[in-house]
Amino acid sequence: MTEDGSQALADVLSLLDLEKIEEDIFRGASQTHRLARVFGGQVLGQALAAASRTVDPSRICHSFHAYFLRAGDPKLPILYEVDRARDGKSFTARRVVAIQHGRQIFNFAASYQLIEPGFEHQFEMPDVPPPEALADEGEARRQEAETFPSPFREWAARARPFETRPVILEPLGDRTPRAPYDHVWFRAAGRVPNDLTVAQALLAYASDMSLLRTSLLPHGKGILSAVQMASLDHAMWFHRPFSFDDWLLYAQDSPSASGARGFSRGSVFTRDGKLVASVAQEGLIRPRGGDIANVS
Numbered sequence: 001m002t003e004d005g006s007q008a009l010a011d012v013l014s015l016l017d018l019e020k021i022e023e024d025i026f027r028g029a030s031q032t033h034r035l036a037r038v039f040g041g042q043v044l045g046q047a048l049a050a051a052s053r054t055v056d057p058s059r060i061c062h063s064f065h066a067y068f069l070r071a072g073d074p075k076l077p078i079l080y081e082v083d084r085a086r087d088g089k090s091f092t093a094r095r096v097v098a099i100q101h102g103r104q105i106f107n108f109a110a111s112y113q114l115i116e117p118g119f120e121h122q123f124e125m126p127d128v129p130p131p132e133a134l135a136d137e138g139e140a141r142r143q144e145a146e147t148f149p150s151p152f153r154e155w156a157a158r159a160r161p162f163e164t165r166p167v168i169l170e171p172l173g174d175r176t177p178r179a180p181y182d183h184v185w186f187r188a189a190g191r192v193p194n195d196l197t198v199a200q201a202l203l204a205y206a207s208d209m210s211l212l213r214t215s216l217l218p219h220g221k222g223i224l225s226a227v228q229m230a231s232l233d234h235a236m237w238f239h240r241p242f243s244f245d246d247w248l249l250y251a252q253d254s255p256s257a258s259g260a261r262g263f264s265r266g267s268v269f270t271r272d273g274k275l276v277a278s279v280a281q282e283g284l285i286r287p288r289g290g291d292i293a294n295v296s
Contacts, residue, residue, distance in 0.1 A: 004159035005138075005189030012161040013192070015042060016049045016201045024082040026050045030074045033158065038072030038105075040231040041208035043098055045201040047108040050080040051094040052197045055112050059092050061200055063237045064110040068230070072098075072105050090114050122239070125273040131185035131247045134165040141172075148172070152224065162186045162206055165247075173224035180217045180254035180264075184210055185247045192244040200238055203277060207236060207250075207266060212283040215254040215262025226288040232261065234281045242268075242276040260286040 011031075018026040028046040030038050048064060055061075072078060079099040086093040091113050098106035138160050146153070152172075167183040186209075192202060212229060213222065221227050242248070249269040256263045266279035 005161065005163065006191075008159040009161040009188050009190040009192070012042075012045075012202070012205060013198070016045050016198065016205070018046060018049055018053070018080065020053070021079075024054055024084065026053065026080045026082070028078045028080060030072065030077060032074060033154075036071070036074075038074050038078070039208070040068055040234065041205040043068070043072060043078065043106050044108075044208060044234060044236075045205035046078065047080060047096045047098060047106065048110060048204050049197075049201040050082050051096050051108070051110045052112075052201070054082050054084060054094060055092050057197075059112040059114055060196060060241075061110050061238055062113050063235070064108060064204070065233070065235045066106065066108040067233045068106055070100075070103065070105040071230075073100050076100055078105070085109075090116070122275040123267065125249060125269040125275070126183055126251050128167050128183045128249065130271075131165045131187075134167065134185065135169055137164040137166055137169060137184075140169055144172075148224065159189075161189055162209070163189055164209075170222070171224075172222045175220055175222060177218050177220035180214055182210070182214045182217065182252045184250045184252070186250060187247045188244040194243065196241055199243055202244065203238075203242075203268065204236060207268070207277075207279045208234065208281070210250065211252055211264045211266050211279060211281050212262060212285070214252040214264045215257050215283070215285055217254065218257075221285075228284060228286040228288055230284040232282050232284060235279070237278045238276070239278065240274055240276045242270060242274070246271050248276075257285060260284060 015029055018028045021027050081097045083095040085095050091111060094110050096108040097104050142157055165185040251267045252264060254262055254264045261282050262285040263282045267275060268277040269275055
């Protein structure tokens with residue numbers, strides 16, 4: 001873990017520590033290095049952090065569902081308005097609206113539950129090589145940076161808040177098509193507070209980093225290909241408590257793509273095989289210029 005990575009992680013944790021400006025109204029800063037729009041994971045993490053600030057600490061988030069309505073402006077902070085929809089005996093519900101320029105850019109609904117025992121089962125973790133046997137993606141991208149278009153060279157050189165080690169490390173542009181399954185080990189590039197609420201917001205942030213790209217795998221395309229990409233909606237379920245003390249495995253697949261939209265799912269496992277979260281997302285994967293031959 002590098003010192004620069006630790007600082008990048010600290011910057012993300014600072015973004016998730018929202019400013020309270022009124023009862024149930026919070027303000028979140030944006031990442032100033034973004035060129036065109038706010039990173040979707042930032043808005044997911046901040047909305048979850050805002051909702052959690054209004055919930056009794058005895059209840060933890062078990063799921064959220066969100067829609068991205070407009071691109072966020074990275075030059076401005078984002079206002080988060082929380083609606084205390086319900087406080088029941090076992091469950092709590094919150095709705096959050098994110099606002100910029102006086103308009104909704106994102107809406108979000110989360111549910112919280114008192115911790116209680118119940119039936120237990122889960123899928124097995126995929127059998128993949130351990131992170132120690134795989135190459136560091138950040139280092140690989142820095143070595144390739146000179147081959148990237150200008151805006152991406154800066155991106156490749158920038159320190160990241162997470163270390164990532166994909167089981168299959170591929171080019172970011174056109175590549176050989178393969179089945180829509182991807183597995184990435186990741187861990188925080190520094191210390192994360194021992195607070196489940198913070199860990200959940202940080203995992204929400206991380207969950208948007210690579211999921212949509214899985215839907216491009218059968219078409220031999222990547223983020224540097226001639227494809228317009230944007231998250232449309234995002235849902236997440238937290239199954240068990242977890243921490244960022246060790247590597248986590250993000251197992252991703254894409255059951256379908258159609259209508260210029262890709263649908264992807266993700267499962268997050270601890271190193272010892274505990275399933276801690278599930279994710280689902282649909283996003284825009286539109287061939288630039290309308291030439292479907294470019295992505296078939």
